[in-house]
Every structure is written in C-alpha cells, then in structure tokens.
Amino acid sequence: MRQPDDLTTLRARDFWGALVLIMGSLFFLWRTTDIPLWGNSNAGISGISWYESAAIVPLGVFGAMLGLAICMLVISIRDGGAQFALSAIGLGWNAAEAWRIGTIAVILLFYIGSLVPRVDFILSSGLLITALIYGYHTGNPRRMAVAVLVVALAGIYALVAHFPRAEWNAPQDDDWVTLLMWVLLTTIVVVQKKGSAVMRAIPFIAVLVPLVLVTAMAFGFRQNIPNRGGLLFSQIEYHYYVTLRPMWRK
Amino acid sequence: MEFLFAQLAGFGLQFVDLVSDPITYVYLITSVFLGILFGALPGLTATLAVTVLTGFFSNKIPLDYSLIALLGAYVGAIYGGSYPSILLNIPGTAASAATAMDGYPLAQKGRGAEALGLTTTASFIGTLIGTFALLIFVWLLLLVSQSIASPEKALLALFGILLSGTLMSEDLVVKGWIAGMIGLAMAMVGLDPLLSEPRYTFGWSYLLSGFQVVPVLMGAFAVPQIIESLRHSGTAQIAQLNGRILPNLRQIRAHMPTIARSGVIGTGVGALPGVGEDVAGWVSYGVGKSVSDEPEKYGKGSLEGLLSSETANNACIGGALIPLLVLGIPGSPPAAALMGAFRINNIIPGPTIDPEIILRVSAIMVLASFTMFIMGLFTARIFIRILKLPQTVFLPVVMVLTTIGSFSVGGGINDLYLMLGVGAVAYAMNLLKYPIAPLVIGVILGSLFDETFRRSLFLADGNPSVFFSRPGAAVLLVLNVALIMSQVGFVKRGAKRIWSNVT
Numbered sequence: 005m006r007q008p009d010d011l012t013t014l015r016a017r018d019f020w021g022a023l024v025l026i027m028g029s030l031f032f033l034w035r036t037t038d039i040p041l042w043g044n045s046n047a048g049i050s051g052i053s054w055y056e057s058a059a060i061v062p063l064g065v066f067g068a069m070l071g072l073a074i075c076m077l078v079i080s081i082r083d084g085g086a087q088f089a090l091s092a093i094g095l096g097w098n099a100a101e102a103w104r105i106g107t108i109a110v111i112l113l114f115y116i117g118s119l120v121p122r123v124d125f126i127l128s129s130g131l132l133i134t135a136l137i138y139g140y141h142t143g144n145p146r147r148m149a150v151a152v153l154v155v156a157l158a159g160i161y162a163l164v165a166h167f168p169r170a171e172w173n174a175p176q177d178d179d180w181v182t183l184l185m186w187v188l189l190t191t192i193v194v195v196q197k198k199g200s201a202v203m204r205a206i207p208f209i210a211v212l213v214p215l216v217l218v219t220a221m222a223f224g225f226r227q228n229i230p231n232r233g234g235l236l237f238s239q240i241e242y243h244y245y246v247t248l249r250p251m252w253r254k
Numbered sequence: 255m256e257f258l259f260a261q262l263a264g265f266g267l268q269f270v271d272l273v274s275d276p277i278t279y280v281y282l283i284t285s286v287f288l289g290i291l292f293g294a295l296p297g298l299t300a301t302l303a304v305t306v307l308t309g310f311f312s313n314k315i316p317l318d319y320s321l322i323a324l325l326g327a328y329v330g331a332i333y334g335g336s337y338p339s340i341l342l343n344i345p346g347t348a349a350s351a352a353t354a355m356d357g358y359p360l361a362q363k364g365r366g367a368e369a370l371g372l373t374t375t376a377s378f379i380g381t382l383i384g385t386f387a388l389l390i391f392v393w394l395l396l397l398v399s400q401s402i403a404s405p406e407k408a409l410l411a412l413f414g415i416l417l418s419g420t421l422m423s424e425d426l427v428v429k430g431w432i433a434g435m436i437g438l439a440m441a442m443v444g445l446d447p448l449l450s451e452p453r454y455t456f457g458w459s460y461l462l463s464g465f466q467v468v469p470v471l472m473g474a475f476a477v478p479q480i481i482e483s484l485r486h487s488g489t490a491q492i493a494q495l496n497g498r499i500l501p502n503l504r505q506i507r508a509h510m511p512t513i514a515r516s517g518v519i520g521t522g523v524g525a526l527p528g529v530g531e532d533v534a535g536w537v538s539y540g541v542g543k544s545v546s547d548e549p550e551k552y553g554k555g556s557l558e559g560l561l562s563s564e565t566a567n568n569a570c571i572g573g574a575l576i577p578l579l580v581l582g583i584p585g586s587p588p589a590a591a592l593m594g595a596f597r598i599n600n601i602i603p604g605p606t607i608d609p610e611i612i613l614r615v616s617a618i619m620v621l622a623s624f625t626m627f628i629m630g631l632f633t634a635r636i637f638i639r640i641l642k643l644p645q646t647v648f649l650p651v652v653m654v655l656t657t658i659g660s661f662s663v664g665g666g667i668n669d670l671y672l673m674l675g676v677g678a679v680a681y682a683m684n685l686l687k688y689p690i691a692p693l694v695i696g697v698i699l700g701s702l703f704d705e706t707f708r709r710s711l712f713l714a715d716g717n718p719s720v721f722f723s724r725p726g727a728a729v730l731l732v733l734n735v736a737l738i739m740s741q742v743g744f745v746k747r748g749a750k751r752i753w754s755n756v757t
Contacts, residue, residue, distance in 0.1 A: 014425065014687060021686045025432065032439065032454070039453060055711035058446035058453060061704045065442060069435040075428050108481050109678075112653070116674045120657060121667045129654045136484060136650035143486025202647055213651050217658055225314040227662040 008088045013096040015085025020095075022080055025073035033066045103145055107152040111135055114159030122162040122172050123182045124234025129214035131158060131186040137206050138193050154189045158182040172231065179235035186210075261389055261613075268610070268617040278322060278621070285323040286625040289330020293337070294637045296344045297483035297645040298652065300331035300531070304591040305471045306652070308598075309659020317599050322618050324595055328588050329622040332531055332567050333377040333630060337637055340369050340560075341493045349531030349570075352539040352563035359555035361493035371501035372557060373564040374630035376513055380565035381623035383517030384524065384572020388579075389616045391525075395580040399605040402581075404713065405720050408706040409730035410527070411699040414583045415692060416737050418528025422689040427741045429688045436679075437696020438703065440465050447705040448712075460668040465697060467594035468663040469673040474694050475587075476656040477677020478684045483645045492641055499634050505557075512542060512558050513565045520566030524573020528695045530586035531567040531574075538566030572619060579603050579612050583699060587691040590698050598663065 008016065039059035040052075054060065080086060088094020111132065119128035132155065139151025162178040165171075193206050218237060221227045223244060232241065272278050285307065292303035304324055311323040335347030340357030353373065360369040402410075415438065419430030443454045444464030455461040506513075516538040523534035542562030543552045552559045574585030575592075582604040584590040596603055601611065660673045680690050714720035722728045739745045 017686050021682075021688075035454060039451060052449070053716055055716040056449070056708065058449055058451035060711075061707055062439070062442045062453060065435055065438045069432060069439065072428055072432045072435060076426075076432065079426065079428070104485065105481060108484060112477070112481075112674060112677075115653075116657065116670045120661075120670060125658070129657070133650045133654060136653070137646055140484045141486065141644065141646040202644060205647070209647065209651065214654055217654065221658055221662055225310070225662070227314055229658065230661055230667070 008084075008094050008096075012084045012088055013094060015080040015083040016088040016091075016094040017085075017096070018076055018080040019085040019089040022073050022077035026070060026077065029066045029070035029073055033063070033070065036062045036066060100145065104140070104143075104148060107139065107148045108136075110152050111139075111155045114155050118159035118163045119155075119182065120230050122166050122178055123158070123231060124176075124179045124236045124238075125218050125230045126211075126214040126236045127179055127182045127186060127234065128158075129217075130210040131155060131182055131189065133210040133213060134186060134189050134193065134206055137202065137209070138189065141202055150189070150192065154185045158185040173233035176233075176235045183235070257393070258390070261393065264609075264613045265389060265616055268613045269620065272318075272322075272614075272617050272621060277319065281319050281322040282326050282621055282625050283629075285326030286330040286622055286629055289327035289332075290334035290337075290626070290629060290637055291330075291640060292327070293331035293334020293346045293350075294640060295643065295645070295648060296338050296342070296346055297479060297649060299347045299475065299479070300328060300335065300349060301471075301475050301587040301591060302479060302652070303327045303331040304588040305468075305475050305594075306655050306659055308591050308595045309468055309472065309656065309663055311595075314662075317601070318614065320595060320599065321615060322622075324592055325615065325618045326622045326625065328571055328592070329381055329568070329619065329626050330629075331588075332571060333374070333564075333626050334637065335567075336373045336377070336564055337370070337634075338641055340366055340373065341495070341638060342491070342641060347531075349535055349567040350563070351532060352535040353560060353567075355539065355553050355563075356556045356559035358493070359553070360557070360560065361495075363555055364494065364496050365555070366493050366495045367497040367499045368502075369557075369560055370495075370634055371499040371631065372505065372509075372561060374499070374627060374634070375501045375506055376509075376516075376561045376565040377568040377630070378623050378627040379513050380517050380520055380568035381571060381619060381626070383514070383565075384521045384569040384575075385616050385619040385623070386572070387521040387525075387569075388572040388575050388612075388619070392576050392580055392612055395576065396605060396607075396609075399580050402605065402726060403710075403724070404706040405710040405724055405727040406730055407581075408703055408710055409721065409727055409734060410581060410583060411703040411706070413730060413734050413737070414527030414577075414699055415696050415703075416734060417526060418695045419689070419692040420737060420741065421526075421529045421533055422691045424689065425687040429686070430692050433683060433688045433690065434692035434696045436683075437693040437698075438700045440470070440693075440697050441700020442704065447701055448708055460666070464701070465672060465676075466663070466669055467597060467698065469660045469669040470676050470697050471591050471594055471694060472656045472660045473673040473676030474680045474690050475591075476652060477674065478681040478690070480649050480653050481677075481681050482684065484649050486646070492638065495635070495638060499631055501631075509557060509561050512561050515545075516542065516562045516565035517569040520569030521573035523566070524570035524585050525576045527577050527581075527583045527585060528691065530588075530691065531570040534570035534573075535563035535567040539563045568623075575615060575619075579607055579615065580605070582702060584695060587694060590691070590694050593698055 036059050041054055041057045041059045115128060115132050135151035135155050139148045158181055161181045165178055190207050193203055218229055222229050289303050292298040293300055304327055307323055307327045311320045332349050335345060335350030336353050338344045338346040339350040339354035340361050343354050343358035345351040345354050357369050415434040419434040420427050423430035443461055445452055445462055452462060519538040519541055520534040523529055523537050539559060539562045542558055543549050546558055574589040577583045577585045578589045578593060584593045657670060660669050683690060710720050722731050
C-alpha cells in the first residue's frame with residue numbers, strides 16, 4: 005500500500021468531514037420539517053403561503069450544504085481519501101499532538117464549564133494562566149498532564165459540590181479548593197523554575213492579569229463579571245464600597 | 255466639485271471636534287498601541303485585536319470612543335504585522351504575509367531599519383488613500399444604494415458570502431462555500447425575523463434571540479488560535495536592526511507611483527465584500543511584480559515589493575469600510591467584528607446610516623493613521639523587544655480576556671458556552687483547511703439574507719421573477735451565478751477553450 009502524502013491525508017480527513025456534514029445537514033433538514041411550510045398557521049398567523057414560511061430559507065441553506073457536502077465527499081473519494089480514511093497514518097494521527105490538543109480542550113472545558121460560573125474569577129483565571137503557561141511553554145507532556153490534573157480536580161470538585169445554578173454564588177468551599185490547587189501548582193512552578201525568566205514571571209502574570217481585568221471591568225466599565233460572590237471579589241467589592249469609596253467621597 | 259468641498263468641510267468639522275477632546279488621545283494612543291502589539295505578536299491577528307476590543311469597549315463607553323478604540327486597533331494591527339514579517343520572517347498577521355517575501359531578505363542584508371521606516375510610511379499613506387476613498391465613494395454608493403430594495407439586498411448578501419468563500423479558501427473553493435453555509439445556518443437559529451417562529455432552539459430559551467455576534471467572533475477567531483499556537487516554539491531569532499528608522503524622503507518620492515498604485519488596489523480589493531487585507535497584499539504584490547522594471551528582484555529584497563504589499567493592506571481598511579457602512583456587508587474579517595460593535599450600539603449600517611457617523615469614522619481613521627505613523631517611527635524598538643515574548647505567555651492572557659469580554663457583552667454564562675462550542679467547530683474547520691471568515695460573514699449576513707429574501711417573495715406574491723425583473727437584481731443574480739459557475743470544472747474548461755480560440 006502506498007504511503008499517503010499531505011494532500012491524501014487532508015482528503016482522508018475531508019472524507020470524514022463530508023460524512024459529518026451530510027449527517028448534520030440531513031438532521032437539520034429533518035428538524036426543519038417541524039417548521040410549518042404551507043397551509044398551516046405560523047406563529048399564530050393562519051393561512052400563510054410557502055414563500056412566507058420561516059422554513060423556506062433554512063431548507064435552501066441545509067439543502068445547499070447537503071449538496072456541497074456530497075461534492076466534498078466525491079472529491080475526497082476521487083483523490084484517494086477514502087482509501088486511507090480508516091488508517092491512523094492516512095489521517096495523519098500524531099499521538100503527541102493529540103495529547104497536547106486533548107489536554108488543552110479538557111482545561112478549557114473545565115475552566116468555562118465548571119470554574120468560571122462557580123468559582124471566583126480571579127482564582128479560576130489565575131489557575132488557568134498558571135496551568136497553561138506551565139504546561140505548554142516547554143512542550144513537555146508530563147507538565148501538560150500536571151496542568152490538566154490540577155484544573156480538572158478543581159473543576160470536578162466545583163461541578164460535583166455545586167452543580168445546580170442556585171448554588172453557583174453560594175458557599176465558597178470550591179473557591180478554597182481552587183485556591184489550594186493554584187498554590188500547589190505555583191509551588192511546583194517555583195520549585196522547577198531553574199532560572200527560566202518565563203517560569204519566574206508566571207505567578208506575577210497569574211495574579212495581576214485577572215485582578216486588573218476584573219477590577220477594571222467591575223469598577224471602571226461598571227460591567228457584570230462572573231461570580232460576584234467569589235472569595236476574593238466579594239472582599240474587593242466590599243472594601244471598594246465600604247472602605248475606599250467613602251474616603252474619596254469625603 | 256461642490257460636493258467634494260461639502261464633504262471635506264463636514265470631515266473637517268468632525269476632525270476638529272475629535273482633536274479638541276483630550277479623551278480622544280487616551281483612547282487613540284492606547285488602542286493603536288494595543289493594535290500594533292496584537293499585530294506584532296505572531297499568533298495574534300488584526301481580527302482578534304478588533305474582536306477582543308469589541309468585547310471590552312463596544313457597549314461600555316460612548317460610541318465615539320468605542321469607534322476610536324476599535325478603528326485605532328484595526329489600523330495599528332494591520333501595520334504591526336509587518337514587524338515580525340521583516341525581522342523574523344514570520345507574518346504577524348495574514349495581511350503581512352506578502353511583506354515577509356522582501357522584508358526579511360532586506361533585514362538579512364542589514365537594511366531592516368530602512369525597511370521598517372518605509373513600511374511605516376507606506377502603511378500611513380495607504381491608510382490615508384483608503385480613507386479618502388471612503389470619504390468620497392461612500393457617498394456615491396449611498397446615493398445608488400437608496401434604490402436598492404429587498405431583492406438586491408438578498409442577492410448582495412449571498413454574493414458577499416460566496417465571494418468570501420471563494421477568495422478566502424486555502425484549499426478547495428467548495429470548503430469556503432460550506433463555511434459560508436454553516437454561518438448562514440447558524441444565523442437561522444432563534445426567532446425568525448418576519449413571523450417570530452422559533453427555529454432550532456431545542457427548547458432552550460437562550461437560543462430564542464439567536465447567536466450573539468461577540469461570542470461567535472471570540473469563539474471563531476480566538477479559541478482556535480489559542481489551541482493551535484499554545485505550543486513550545488523556541489527563542490525567536492530577530493534580525494539585527496542597524497541604522498535609522500526615519501525614512502528617507504527622496505526614497506519615498508522615488509517610490510510614490512508604487513505606493514499610489516498599491517493604495518488604489520488595496521482600496522479596491524477591500525471594497526469587495528468579505529475579502530480581507532491578506533488578499534489585498536498579495537494582489538498588489540502580484541501586480542507590482544508584473545509591472546515592475548526589475549521583477550527578478552522580487553522575493554530577494556525588493557523595496558517595491560515591500561511597499562506594494564504594505565501600502566495595499568492598510569489601504570484595504572478604508573475600502574473594507576465602504577460596503578460595511580453603505581450596505582451593511584463587511585469588507586473584511588476585522589470589519590465583521592466592527593459590524594458586531596455597531597450592532598451592539600444599535601447602529602444599523604446601510605443606506606439609512608447617519609451621515610455623521612461616516613464622517614466621524616473617516617476623521618478617526620486619519621487620526622489613527624497619524625498616531626500609527628508617529629508610534630511606528632519613534633517607538634519601533636519597543637515593539638521589536640516585544641517580539642521576543644513567547645506565545646505561551648500571552649495566549650493564556652488572551653483566553654482570560656476573551657472570556658471576560660464575551661461574558662460582559664451578553665452578560666451570561668451561556669455566551670461562554672456558545673464561545674467554546676463555536677471555538678471547537680472553528681478549530682476542527684481550521685484542521686480541515688476550511689476558512690473561518692466566510693462562516694463569520696455568514697452569521698452576520700444570515701438574518702439580512704433571510705429577511706430580505708422572504709420579503710422579496712412576499713411582495714411579489716411568491717413570484718421568483720422578482721430576482722431578475724429588476725435591473726440591479728438581475729446584475730447581482732448574474733454575478734452570483736457567474737461566481738458559482740466559474741468554479742465548475744467543465745465550465746472552466748469550456749471558458750478556457752473559448753478564450754484560446756478567441757485569442
């Protein structure tokens with residue numbers, strides 16, 4: 005069997021991409037049948053014609069997407085993509101790259117899905133910055149594993165302990181767990197810094213960036229920020245209104 | 255002539271108004287600095303600069319300041335991309351990819367400072383040419399656009415999506431069109447614009463109002479960039495910078511025809527819906543090479559080649575604002591982010607736009623280009639030092655910036671889930687070499703297309719002839735069909751055969 009070149013690898017990926025697009029288009033075409041096309045009442049208006057229906061443009065869009073996806077499938081088969089579609093080499097599978105992307109995906113998933121809604125923004129962002137710089141600056145897979153582990157532990161605790169929306173702003177035990185993970189990771193960074201300027205800078209960047217951002221957004225731009233009842237921000241907000249503001253108002 | 259003077263007088267009033275406000279300078283200097291920074295750091299793009307600042311400034315400060323911040327960042331970022339192109343041979347933004355062809359060989363010959371000085375001047379003049387075109391042509395187009403009705407708007411939106419898909423595709427054109435269709439499909443989510451029928455909400459009330467623009471932009475441009483670039487990348491080898499950066503006036507004068515030609519090309523390419531600064535740079539570079547007396551020097555350190563791409567990519571900004579302001583169709587991906595900012599501020603770009611805003615935008619562009627010019631000449635060495643900063647340090651910071659920016663615009667965690675979801679799709683698309691810009695243009699133009707297409711049919715009692723019985727619509731329909739047919743194999747071959755017979 006011949007070895008795939010870059011174009012064949014891309015076409016092998018395109019083969020799967022086209023199949024996903026075909027399935028997606030068919031699914032949404034089926035969902036579009038829920039939208040009345042003609043004769044029925046639409047959003048409380050009865051007797052509408054086909055050209056007034058809310059389904060007409062989506063039908064065209066998903067129909068066009070289905071047609072284009074079939075074209076893509078034909079191109080990928082013609083260029084030899086289907087031949088390599090089931091082999092790891094054909095798809096250009098790279099275990100190191102998959103590990104890198106997979107760990108970043110898990111970190112981002114826990115950060116957005118679990119930490120930002122439930123944990124103080126300064127703590128969760130500080131942990132994220134520390135984990136990403138430490139984990140990916142040198143490209144060492146073991147560091148990536150440590151980074152994903154600390155973020156996942158903090159994220160899983162927040163998810164399990166305070167899953168319902170009603171508890172997002174309530175108790176702060178998940179804040180303490182995140183802080184603990186952050187301190188733990190920072191300790192590892194400090195111990196392992198070995199004279200690297202980047203490693204030395206991590207704790208400063210991780211503390212200053214979220215702190216400046218959150219205070220600028222909340223008190224400068226007067227904008228909503230995630231989790232106002234968080235461990236650190238609740239204190240900052242309290243002292244802003246109770247200690248600082250009365251001082252300059254006088 | 256009277257029209258021209260009236261325009262210039264209106265522009266002058268806006269300019270004086272801006273110059274006399276001290277706050278203007280704070281936003282101008284900060285945003286141009288941030289723009290150059292984003293452009294100069296490989297891994298961050300001009301679109302990302304405008305997108306991130308949209309999250310921060312679009313609805314939190316008065317519109318004037320918001321426009322200064324976003325346009326300043328746009329101008330600065332397109333120019334900033336030239337630093338790593340010349341000194342590292344890595345384009346800071348896609349727009350300055352052509353700049354690296356001649357910029358880096360010049361830097362290797364010890365002429366890096368000269369190259370930087372010339373690109374700064376060329377970018378400045380290019381921005382002014384684009385702004386002048388914006389000031390003049392936007393009014394002519396506005397007059398024409400008064401007669402544009404729903405059928406023309408629908409066909410124009412479709413043309414923008416198709417053209418963007420055709421020209422932005424790195425691999426197959428069909429991929430660009432699929433990306434555009436995915437964007438259009440995303441715009442179908444929520445209550446439909448005519449009958450308020452819920453579509454594809456799956457019972458989730460958040461989706462009733464459709465996808466919000468800012469989280470989509472952040473997801474499409476920031477998240478894939480972070481995933482892709484967060485890797486070990488050694489220490490950058492920066493070319494030595496000798497001599498003075500201040501440009502030689504005689505040299506500028508000698509290259510004025512190249513600068514003027516590239517400015518016009520950049521503006522023209524920018525005015526095409528959905529086509530960005532990178533295309534402008536390459537087209538201008540290609541034209542420059544074909545008309546040059548010394549084409550053999552291109553790619554080996556030609557000043558002409560350097561100026562061709564750098565003037566065009568900055569001139570493209572003014573051009574890209576023309577369709578945005580006149581028709582509500584962004585001329586480039588960063589202009590799509592600007593469109594998001596307009597929408598957040600309840601400004602609907604198009605034939606009914608307030609003329610004051612166009613004059614204001616022109617005045618801001620001129621101020622931004624002056625700020626960029628001064629910063630480029632006198633603070634270049636600071637930006638060169640920043641080039642040494644590894645991507646693994648600033649990308650996590652960008653992730654936090656996009657998260658809080660996305661959250662504060664919509665005010666909800668759901669926007670963050672949307673951002674992450676769009677980011678995952680965009681990353682997969684990047685991996686498969688699908689362009690992202692047509693997707694974003696599709697999301698932005700989707701509701702316009704949906705509404706105007708159905709309104710056209712409604713007013714014509716379902717008669718599709720409405721799309722070719724009006725002259726404007728007929729021309730646009732022909733353009734759409736020609737664009738599609740030009741990519742079909744047998745049509746291409748047939749056209750080539752006919753052309754060879756004719757010639």
